[in-house]
Amino acid sequence: MKRFVLAAIAAVALGGAAYADTIKVGVIGPFSGPFALQGKNFKAGIDAYMALNGKKVGNDDIEVIYRDVPQADPAQSKALAQELVVKEKVQYLAGFYFTPDAMAVTPILKQANVPMVIFNAATSAIVTKSPLVVRTSFTTWQTSTPIAKVAYDAGVKKVISVVSDYGPGVDAENAFKAGFEKQGGQVVQAIRMPLSTNDFSPIMQRIKDSGAQGVFAFLPSGPTTLGFVKAYNENGLKAGGIKLFAPGDLTQESDLPALGDAALGMQTTFHYAISHDSAENKAFVAAADKAIGNPAELTFPAVGAFDGMHVIYKMIEATGGKQDAQKAVDAVKGLSWVSPRGPVTIDAESRHITQNIYLREVTKGDDGKYYNKEIQTFEKQGDPGLAAAK
Ligand code: PHB
16 A cells, blocks of 8 residues: 555656556548458457457557448548548558548648548558658559469469559559560560459450460459459350469468358469458467458458558557657658568658568368468568559
8 A cells, every 4th residue: 555655756856657548549441341351350369469469558548449431532532631630630640451441541640630541442542642641561563473473383374463442452463574574485465454343254255255374363362362262263254264463461360261162272472361361360360260250251461460560569669658650650760570461661762561471272181271372582672562652
């Protein structure tokens, strides 16, 4: 008791340093609608991080406030970000599944004195729109460049590319073309589909008609990718020997049971597989499985969120909980740690994550469950798209 009183007096003498503040983090993502599973994975990653690392940084309590943008909707994203900053007084903005939702918020960061930590949105240019953006996910340049080499080495010389017609799709198309032509291959046709496309049969016909030996594809993970890969299998392209090359968005683990044996052998390149064999990943998956409730729903946005929280905790530590966006961002430039995905660094210049990209193959385990099996590592990949974005 006496000790407690003395401690209380000391705390008051120190100017109330022992009194905790609450630091709010506003997270924007798709928490309802067709992409709700992706938002659920943001939350699972955040909850897993807080379960393993606590809900406090120093004396400060961390509170996460969620706002729902079900589909890419820049106006809604910006309005919610403003509400989070003005009304909720969040010190950090984070999340952002879709590129347009992140892009719409970059102009308010400076005046709001708030850093943005991107958990997913993958268009290279986003980090160039404000010095207060840091990204812990990937870019489609980063994930699509290695698959071009894989395709060429598989003996495929003529490819048709098919992408969703918005930022990350256009980046993926450019990345694949640059990588594939460098090898000596040829992209015979490039199709851009509206983001809202959900009937892929006409596209499959155009792929068949193109005479290409392979197809490169990017769509944002969700019902879109599941529908595309199903259509590829069901329209006879796979059976006809037209090979599919894609970044790992097209084989997210939560879609594998629905794709079934038809997806076996499919090769993709990506920054993260739930099967990644490391102690850090085992701890992450155990905590994230618990957080999400149903392990079959766990997929890659959870790791972007988990590492994003690591970055935010480091920012809070460096600023002592005070609101200073530039100081917070400067503190994580060059930060390295071992993520569940492997070793990573926040590149000091671009503020984008440098990481290994893995070639993976859809495999069925002894337990009958499908997984992405890592078979090759492209080490320490930066973002080749940044030069193009400038
Ligand atoms: C994006 O909009 O930047 C985005 C969304 C989902 C993905 C990849 C990129 O799987």
